[in-house]
Amino acid sequence: MASIEITDLVKTFHDRAGRPTRVLDGIDLTISGETFVSVVGPSGSGKTTLLNIVSGIESLTSGSVRLRAGDRDAHVGYVFQDPRLLPWRTVMQNIGFVQRDRSGWEERAHHYLDLVGLAELGDRFPAQLSGGQQQRIGIARAFSVEPDVLLMDEPFSHLDAMTSRSLREHLERIWLESRRTVMFVTHDVTEAVQLSDRIVVLAPGGRIHEIIDVDLPRPRRASDQAVAALQAEVLARFEVLEAV
Amino acid sequence: MTAPASTRVPALLRRHGTGMLAVTAAVASIFAAWQLLALAGDRVPSLADTVARLAAEHADGQLMANFAVSMNRFLLGMALTLVVGVVLGVVMGRSRWAELALTDLTMAALAAPAVIWALLTTMWFGFGWLTPVVTVFLAGLPFVIVNVVKAVQAVPGELILMSRAFGVSRAEVLRHVIAPAVAGSTVAAVRFSIMSAWNGLLLAEWFGSTSGVGWRSRYWYDANQLDGFLAWVLVFVLFLILVDQVILGPVERAATRWRSL
Numbered sequence: 001m002a003s004i005e006i007t008d009l010v011k012t013f014h015d016r017a018g019r020p021t022r023v024l025d026g027i028d029l030t031i032s033g034e035t036f037v038s039v040v041g042p043s044g045s046g047k048t049t050l051l052n053i054v055s056g057i058e059s060l061t062s063g064s065v066r067l068r069a070g071d072r073d074a075h076v077g078y079v080f081q082d083p084r085l086l087p088w089r090t091v092m093q094n095i096g097f098v099q100r101d102r103s104g105w106e107e108r109a110h111h112y113l114d115l116v117g118l119a120e121l122g123d124r125f126p127a128q129l130s131g132g133q134q135q136r137i138g139i140a141r142a143f144s145v146e147p148d149v150l151l152m153d154e155p156f157s158h159l160d161a162m163t164s165r166s167l168r169e170h171l172e173r174i175w176l177e178s179r180r181t182v183m184f185v186t187h188d189v190t191e192a193v194q195l196s197d198r199i200v201v202l203a204p205g206g207r208i209h210e211i212i213d214v215d216l217p218r219p220r221r222a223s224d225q226a227v228a229a230l231q232a233e234v235l236a237r238f239e240v241l242e243a244v
Numbered sequence: 245m246t247a248p249a250s251t252r253v254p255a256l257l258r259r260h261g262t263g264m265l266a267v268t269a270a271v272a273s274i275f276a277a278w279q280l281l282a283l284a285g286d287r288v289p290s291l292a293d294t295v296a297r298l299a300a301e302h303a304d305g306q307l308m309a310n311f312a313v314s315m316n317r318f319l320l321g322m323a324l325t326l327v328v329g330v331v332l333g334v335v336m337g338r339s340r341w342a343e344l345a346l347t348d349l350t351m352a353a354l355a356a357p358a359v360i361w362a363l364l365t366t367m368w369f370g371f372g373w374l375t376p377v378v379t380v381f382l383a384g385l386p387f388v389i390v391n392v393v394k395a396v397q398a399v400p401g402e403l404i405l406m407s408r409a410f411g412v413s414r415a416e417v418l419r420h421v422i423a424p425a426v427a428g429s430t431v432a433a434v435r436f437s438i439m440s441a442w443n444g445l446l447l448a449e450w451f452g453s454t455s456g457v458g459w460r461s462r463y464w465y466d467a468n469q470l471d472g473f474l475a476w477v478l479v480f481v482l483f484l485i486l487v488d489q490v491i492l493g494p495v496e497r498a499a500t501r502w503r504s505l
Contacts, residue, residue, distance in 0.1 A: 077410070082402070084402055100412075
């Protein structure tokens with residue numbers, strides 16, 4: 001079973017004059033098993049910094065982060081805000097590039113391309129795809145490495161409403177099939193409620209404000225009554241937080 | 245069924261890009277200007293006389309022997325230029341300190357005409373193979389450094405971070421991210437470098453050698469035989485145009501093909 005264990009995490013940035021700014025302040029969070037956890041919060045609450053530290057892209061100031069899968073380090077997949085595909089490689093080559101386990105990667109790639117509805121586009125270059133298609137390739141790439149832990153940083157924020165709704169449905173379907181441990185950063189409460197088992201709300205200053213359990217049946221649709229009601233409730237709490 | 249000739253020609257041009265057209269236009273304009281000068285006075289030999297001299301040089305064994313010697317020196321010098329230039333360019337592109345320490349020196353070298361290197365190396369090494377090889381190296385090096393620095397600094401950082409997030413090895417990042425990102429600029433660097441280095445080679449052989457294209461040009465210059473001199477200038481110029489348009493142009497287009505998709 002995979003887990004993300006974050007203990008008393010502090011991250012401080014220094015400006016050019018050397019003045020410190022604390023962007024994450026004592027984060028304690030454990031995500032384990034087949035759980036989809038969203039991290040929401042207003043701008044500047046440290047959501048992306050938290051994800052970058054968890055992935056190892058960024059260093060932490062103090063505290064600890066452990067990504068485990070049983071008795072070994074967890075394999076990580078990452079979906080970024082923008083697709084971050086190599087423009088000089090085809091879709092299949094892009095997926096092949098990130099594979100640490102080369103055995104059977106082509107089958108996995110085809111499988112996840114099929115799940116995101118792009119099975120026929122493996123030979124295309126990124127410039128030949130729309131923004132939504134590129135982001136779906138980004139999702140297929142992340143799942144294709146068979147990660148123990150999947151990190152997602154506002155993957156639909158650059159897309160139009162129709163495309164992002166369609167991609168959320170794709171994502172939920174793939175997640176239900178693969179059941180990874182997911183940490184999903186978003187500023188969109190609707191997205192968080194539709195996708196998550198738990199929602200971690202970060203407050204300005206990088207503290208955890210509250211953790212909300214989402215106990216709703218899947219698959220969910222934004223138009224479901226229970227989903228809409230919970231969205232309204234979380235949004236109301238979120239607005240209070242933003243006004244502080 | 246065979247396509248009519250009228251459709252075959254545009255198809256050929258499309259297949260080979262504008263390279264062939266550019267070579268043809270360049271050669272035609274050089275020959276036209278030459279013929280005009282020959283007609284204007286008696287100091288420039290005609291194209292026919294020059295080609296006849298070149299044929300005589302070939303029959304004499306001089307053409308291929310001297311060209312081969314020059315190519316040998318040129319390839320050795322260019323290989324050194326590329327290895328050292330790419331290493332220095334990558335270091336300067338990735339290290340602010342290295343860039344600060346070496347940029348002014350590189351710019352000074354870039355500004356120095358090839359004749360300076362040819363004269364210096366002749367004084368340093370005298371008559372021998374080292375003079376033209378080191379001249380090629382020094383004349384070509386700054387062009388490679390400047391372009392590789394630019395290319396390395398233009399490598400998209402977000403793709404490096406993406407690779408790191410997925411745990412991709414440094415060797416794979418170098419092969420699939422950095423190398424393709426810098427390929428276009430590197431080929432451009434080689435194009436400029438070859439022009440400067442080939443120029444330097446001719447001068448180094450002129451001043452400090454007893455063989456090669458440059459030396460043979462000087463032989464005819466000293467004999468005050470313009471047709472012989474221009475025959476070798478023709479070899480020199482045609483080589484540059486052919487390498488640039490027929491080899492490097494298509495290579496550069498292939499390296500940057502993804503940009504035009």
